Amino acid sequence: MDQIGINTFMTNNPSELRGLLRHWRQARGISQFDLSLTSGISQKHISFIESGRSNPSPDTLITIAEALDIPLRDRNALLLAAGHAPAFPDYPWDSQEMASVTNALKRMLRQHEPFPAIVLDRYWDVLITNDCAPRFFGRFVDLASRKRPRNILHLMFDPSGLRPFVANWEAVARSLFERVSREAVGRILDQRTQRLIADLQAYPGVKEEWSRPPSATLPVVPLSFMLDGCPLNYFSMVTTVGTPQAIAAQELRIECMFPADDETETRHRSLFAPT
Numbered sequence: 085m086d087q088i089g090i091n092t093f094m095t096n097n098p099s100e101l102r103g104l105l106r107h108w109r110q111a112r113g114i115s116q117f118d119l120s121l122t123s124g125i126s127q128k129h130i131s132f133i134e135s136g137r138s139n140p141s142p143d144t145l146i147t148i149a150e151a152l153d154i155p156l157r158d159r160n161a162l163l164l165a166a167g168h169a170p171a172f173p174d175y176p177w178d179s180q181e182m183a184s185v186t187n188a189l190k191r192m193l194r195q196h197e198p199f200p201a202i203v204l205d206r207y208w209d210v211l212i213t214n215d216c217a218p219r220f221f222g223r224f225v226d227l228a229s230r231k232r233p234r235n236i237l238h239l240m241f242d243p244s245g246l247r248p249f250v251a252n253w254e255a256v257a258r259s260l261f262e263r264v265s266r267e268a269v270g271r272i273l274d275q276r277t278q279r280l281i282a283d284l285q286a287y288p289g290v291k292e293e294w295s296r297p298p299s300a301t302l303p304v305v306p307l308s309f310m311l312d313g314c315p316l317n318y319f320s321m322v323t324t325v326g327t328p329q330a331i332a333a334q335e336l337r338i339e340c341m342f343p344a345d346d347e348t349e350t351r352h353r354s355l356f357a358p359t
Contacts, residue, residue, distance in 0.1 A: 098136045101165035105134050108152045111272055123151035142168045155270035156331045177211060177332040185325060185333050196340050198357045202236070206269050206335040207276060209233035216356055223311060224249045237280065241287045251308040251315055259305040261295040267322065269335055306344050316352060317344040
């Protein structure tokens with residue numbers, strides 16, 4: 085068996101399948117009728133699947149999963165519950181099978197020099213950086229003292245991390261909580277992401293209401309670092325892999341920081357340009 089995990093299939097758990105389908109349909113806020121219109125599968129068939137009266141084929145499940153925008157990892161769970169082999173490989177992000185993707189991401193990071201760029205997994209752990217990122221963050225934090233993989237959210241919220249150097253930290257903290265929900269794979273907070281949020285809320289000075297949905301969302305929340313008494317203002321752009329066919333590819337995000345004004349760009353280049 086290969087790394088797709090085929091040795092775990094043939095569970096054929098109708099009860100689990102029914103629960104998963106209802107969970108995703110309710111999470112998307114659509115009825116069986118709406119799902120029928122979107123997927124092209126009859127409402128009667130969908131009802132039979134959710135009641136356990138019909139065992140769907142892999143093609144039917146994939147069609148339903150696409151209509152519900154279910155992440156690849158959870159599509160495999162649906163297939164397994166129905167007794168089918170998983171369809172999407174679950175290779176480690178740094179495996180040979182993912183080399184074409186990671187090589188392309190590294191090329192993107194290099195092209196973003198001399199500004200920081202990082203690759204994150206679904207839980208905000210830093211997997212890859214360009215050369216500038218550790219030089220930049222190392223001006224504020226002793227990165228060598230922090231265990232890998234370093235989590236960018238803990239780095240931002242930790243009072244002994246980047247937090248003291250962020251001039252607009254409260255606004256940034258609020259925006260990061262909002263981003264955790266918005267950028268969650270499948271727009272669903274799994275248990276590990278919920279634990280991550282709880283860990284962030286446990287830091288001193290973090291208010292519970294910051295993690296609630298904002299009443300209004302700004303187009304962009306600038307990130308202002310204070311270095312030697314002067315502000316460096318940035319905004320970030322997040323990129324995902326288009327049309328992923330492997331689970332790891334879907335769960336990777338590339339975050340690139342850009343100077344928000346001419347003064348920051350000039351000062352940043354003088355401080356962090358490659359030597």
